[in-house]
Amino acid sequence: EAAVTQSPRNKVAVTGGKVTLSCNQTNNHNNMYWYRQDTGHGLRLIHYSYGAGSTEKGDIPDGYKASRPSQENFSLILELATPSQTSVYFCASGSGRGTGQLYFGEGSKLTVL
Template sequence: EAAVTQSPRNKVAVTGGKVTLSCNQTNNHNNMYWYRQDTGHGLRLIHYSYGAGSTEKGDIPDGYKASRPSQENFSLILELATPSQTSVYFCASGEGRQDTQYFGPGTRLLVL
C-alpha cells in the first residue's frame, strides 16, 4: 500500500513568519506534488518534482518555495506567510505524470 505522510497535520502561523510543511513517501515514486485545496477551487498545483534535487513551478507558485532533498522527502516552504495562504495543503506522489497519485492526509494551515 502506497504511503504518504505529512507533518504537521495542523499549523497556526503568524503573518510574516516562515512555515515549512513536510512530506515523506515510502513508495519510491519519482514524482511528488504539492497542492492546496480551497472551497470552490478544488486542488491547485503549487510545486512538483521529478526526483531528488528537482523542483518545478505549478499553477500557483507565488509565495511558495519547494525543496526535494531526497527521493522520499518533499517540503513546501512559505518564507513570509500571509493570511491568503490559509488553506489545506496536500502532498502526493506518483510514478509518472499519467499515473495514479497517492495523497497524504493533508496539513491544515491557518495564518493569522
C-alpha cells in the first residue's frame, strides 16, 4: 500500500528558529510535494520535486527551502521561522506530472511562537 510518512507530527518552534519537516515515501514515486493548509485557503503548494536532486518553487515558496536528497525523502526547511508560518503542512507523492493521484501524509502541525 502507498505510504507517505511525515515527521514530526507536531512541532512548536520559536520565532527565528530553524525548522525542518521531513517526509518519506515508499511508493517509488518520482514526484513529491509540500503543501500548507490554512482555513479559507485550501491547500497551497510550497515546493515540489520531480526527482532526487531537484526542487521547484510552488505558489508560495517565500520563507521556505526544500531538499530532495533521495527518491524517498523530501524535506521542507524554514530557516527563520515566523508566526505566519504556523500551519498544517502536508507532504504528498505522485507518479505523474500533475496527471495522477496524489498520496498524502497525515500532516505536520507547526506552531511558531
